[in-house]
Each structure stands twice: as C-alpha cells, then as structure tokens.
Amino acid sequence: MPLDDRPTATDMSDLRASPIDLLVTGIGQLCTLDRSGSSDAGPRRGADLGDLGLVADAALAVRDGRVVAYGPGEDFTGLDADTTYDAAGKCVLPGLVDPHTHAVYGRTRQDEYERRLRGETYLEIAAAGGGIHASVRDLRDRDEDELVELALPRLGEALAHGTTTIEIKSGYGLSPKDEIKMLRAARRAAETVGLRAVLTCLAAHEIPLDYRDRREVYIDLVCEEILPRVKQEGLADRLDVFCEPSVFDLAETERILTRGLELGLRATVHADELESFGGAILAARLGAGSADHLIRIDREGIEALAASDTVAVLLPGTVFTLGLRDYAPAREMIEAGVVVALATDYNPGSSPISSLPLVMAIACTQMRLSPAEALTAATVNAAHALGLGDEAGSLAPGRRADFLVLDVDDYRLVPYHAGRNPVAGVFRDGELVT
Ligand code: NIG
Ligand code: FE
Numbered sequence: 001m002p003l004d005d006r007p008t009a010t011d012m013s014d015l016r017a018s019p020i021d022l023l024v025t026g027i028g029q030l031c032t033l034d035r036s037g038s039s040d041a042g043p044r045r046g047a048d049l050g051d052l053g054l055v056a057d058a059a060l061a062v063r064d065g066r067v068v069a070y071g072p073g074e075d076f077t078g079l080d081a082d083t084t085y086d087a088a089g090k091c092v093l094p095g096l097v098d099p100h101t102h103a104v105y106g107r108t109r110q111d112e113y114e115r116r117l118r119g120e121t122y123l124e125i126a127a128a129g130g131g132i133h134a135s136v137r138d139l140r141d142r143d144e145d146e147l148v149e150l151a152l153p154r155l156g157e158a159l160a161h162g163t164t165t166i167e168i169k170s171g172y173g174l175s176p177k178d179e180i181k182m183l184r185a186a187r188r189a190a191e192t193v194g195l196r197a198v199l200t201c202l203a204a205h206e207i208p209l210d211y212r213d214r215r216e217v218y219i220d221l222v223c224e225e226i227l228p229r230v231k232q233e234g235l236a237d238r239l240d241v242f243c244e245p246s247v248f249d250l251a252e253t254e255r256i257l258t259r260g261l262e263l264g265l266r267a268t269v270h271a272d273e274l275e276s277f278g279g280a281i282l283a284a285r286l287g288a289g290s291a292d293h294l295i296r297i298d299r300e301g302i303e304a305l306a307a308s309d310t311v312a313v314l315l316p317g318t319v320f321t322l323g324l325r326d327y328a329p330a331r332e333m334i335e336a337g338v339v340v341a342l343a344t345d346y347n348p349g350s351s352p353i354s355s356l357p358l359v360m361a362i363a364c365t366q367m368r369l370s371p372a373e374a375l376t377a378a379t380v381n382a383a384h385a386l387g388l389g390d391e392a393g394s395l396a397p398g399r400r401a402d403f404l405v406l407d408v409d410d411y412r413l414v415p416y417h418a419g420r421n422p423v424a425g426v427f428r429d430g431e432l433v434t
Contacts, residue, residue, distance in 0.1 A: 015061060015069055015079065022062040022401070022430045023081035025073060028089040028409040030058035032070060033380045033394035041396075043311060043339040043384035049373040052411065053394075060092065062401040065429035069397060085425075085432070087405050093375065093414075095164025095402035095428065096356040097382035097393050100268075100292050100313050100343035102202075103158070103168050104151045104186045106138035109348045113321075122322055122350060123246065123274070131349055132172070132206045139172040144185045151189035154354060158346065159193055160434055161355040162423040164402040165383065165392045166195045167343070169240055171202030174218075176226050179203045183235040194433045196402070198386045199236040200268060201227060204248055204256050219252055223259040231263040237387075238266040238289065243279040250278050257286050266387055268313075272297040284308035290385040292343070294328045295319060302329070306337040311385035314377070315345040316362040317353040330367035341381040342374060361418035371412040401430035 032053035035041045044051070059076035061069045069076075112125050112134070125131050139147070158166060168186040173179035183199055190197035203226045204219075211218035230236050239260035243253040257267045266289045271279025273293035280301035283291035291305065292313040305312050314328045333340050344359050345351040353359060360374040369377065383393025391400050405425040406414070414422050426434045 024060040027058040027087045029091040030055040034396040036396040062430035091406040096162040097165040099382045099385040102347035135172040147185035155193040158354040169200040169202040171205030174208040200238040201236040202240040204241040242270040311339045318351040342377040361415040364415045
C-alpha cells in the first residue's frame, strides 16, 4: 500500500499553547490505524482492514498519557516537549491488543504436547482427565501469591512482544473460591507488569469432575453464585462459555450468557471450534462482544456475524500448536464483512504462545491475511472485541498513548520474520515501560 501523508489530526496552535509531555520524532513509518476523520471510525470490515493510516517521516505528540497529534515530522519542529524520543527512522505501531488468553495457570503441559504428537487428540486427552482438568487440579493446589509469581514472567514476555492490552480469563478454578483467586491473581499480575487488562470469568470452561453426574447443579452455581460475586466484587468485566457439544451445549450456553448479561457483564463465547454447532449464531443473537476460535464456522454463522457487531476473534496459534490442518476461514469472513480480530489464546494446553507477532505470522501464511490485515486484526479490531475501541488499538488523538517502536522500518517485517521479536520499545500511557 502506498504511504499517504495525512494531515495532522489536531490544530497545531493548540499543540503550541501548552507544553506536551512526550514528542516522538524521526518515525520512518507511523501506522496510526486512525480513521477518526472518516464516517466509519468503528471496527474495520472488508477492504478497510487493509487501511493502516500510514504516515511517512512522522512525529507523534503525547500529553497526559494520550495522543494529542501526529503528522509529518516537519510540522512538529521547534515544539516544546518535556521529553523527546528519537525513533531513528523505524516503524511505530499502536500497542498490540490480545483479546483472548488464559495466561494465569500453574504448571505447563508439555506431557500432553508430546502425547498429541504421538497421535492422541485434544478430546481424548481431556476425556482421560487431562487437558483443562489437569490445569484445574494444579491451580486449586496453589495460592494467589504463587499464581501471581508464575504469571509475571509470562505476562512480561507478552509485553516484550508488543502486547499492551491483554484479556485474561479465569476457568482453571471451576469453584467460587478458585475462580475468584484466579481473577485476583490475574489483576495483580497484569498491574505489576504494566499491562492494561480486561478480565473475563470463564467459570463455564468445563464441568468440574465432581459435578459430572449433576451438571445442572454446577450451572446453577455459576449462574447464582460465581457470576453475581464476580460482578459485585468487580473481579471481571466479561463472561465466557466454552460452547461445544462435549462441554456446554447451546441451551446451557444461552442460559449462562443471559445470566451474565443480566448482571451487566459483557459476553464472549468459545464457539464452533471443534464442531459447527451454532455458537457464533448464538453469540451474534445475544449481542456478544466476540465469538472466538470459529475453525468450524459454517456459512450461516459467517452471515450472522457479518450482520452483527460481534467480533470474530481468530486463534491460529491454537491450530498450529495442536497440529491441525484446518484454520478458521478468515478470507471468507473478511469478504463477507465480518469484523475479524486475532488473539494468542495463550494457555498451557492448546496454545503456549504469548507472542502476537508470531500469531500474525501464522495468520498470514496459513489464513492468507495480508500483513496490513493482520495488524488491523491485532490492534483496532481486537480493541473493539474488548469494548475498548475508543481507548486502545489506534493512535488517534484522544486515544491512550500505547505504542511500540520497532527495530525495523516496515510493518510487513513483523509477520515476515516469524518467530523474531521486532519490538525495541514499548510505551504505555506515554511512558516507556520496556
Ligand atoms: O481456548 N477451548 C478451550 N479452552 C482453551 C484450552 C485450554 C486448555 O487446554 O487448558 C482454548 O483452547
Ligand atoms: Fe480459549
């Protein structure tokens, strides 16, 4: 795509009226993802996924932790700033947004990784008490402090790879006490690392083994005890359900989501991952913020999402880790007008991947996203999946000054160098954090 020099998005006289906190100069390529001047500044669909709002030889001004202006560098010469940062001709991007992780957990599960490589499937391992159940047993034996300690380096790795906003789910507790412990640990760990966090209660990740023969009792516990407490104590902003025939069926999913919505939580769904099952259609009908996975989504599901504001969060790192062949039909979704985002699904079982640049690389080669589409999916659309489109995911005036300075001068090198970390500096609220 050709670089286009957009006009500075703020009146320069306002910029000169009072000093700014930070001026980033020498930006060889600024990807603003800004369409605030356009009639459609919301989540990106169709051809708009390729529009990065590029500015060449740019500068970016920050005041009180928010973007005040950007534009051609020469417009900013002589501007008074407390701090000046020279990007040395490199590329600057909005901080990446990871809208789906299970990043708080105990031990890693490389034993299962090896078993899958020998031919066992994810569902066979789960049926034998492994998978999510293995992480539940492990997490229940640890206290909150231990979970925080384990999460810190994992979240630090995500930040170092450019994630500045992260969603973290519970779902390895599956009891009131353990779900709450997990959400508290997630909040503390994210705050310590300096990540902007959105927390999601996934008490409906699985039926705990001791409720196997009385699943209704567990669903009652989720609806009448766990979700109300989570809401009342402000422990999470959203709820999620693993909607699959072998986990929570459509009627159960609808009941749990409806209860969460009633309580004022935002909804999201693990949908159509293993079977085409109507999860995406249900998500769209209930006005969920996102429907995630969608490997098996059918035409009807795609049309339902396209006609809604529910974001399709695709998790190609999971397909890659599980060694499956079929990725979600991303091109078909984009062409149908679905809002497509990307996430890591960072978890100890199906996606031990904390790097969004790696997920972007997989999305490009395996789902045929262009590098520009992958970047839009991991920034502005991901922020919309979390209801944060007005705060994060783009460098428009008024948005949080969360941005990355790369060590390369072209955003396409992010997915191109799969497995390499291109992030040289991470700014959050206008402060250099790593
Ligand atoms: O998103 N699909 C369900 N949950 C996770 C897997 C979690 C695990 O295996 O521990 C996922 O892939
Ligand atoms: Fe997940």
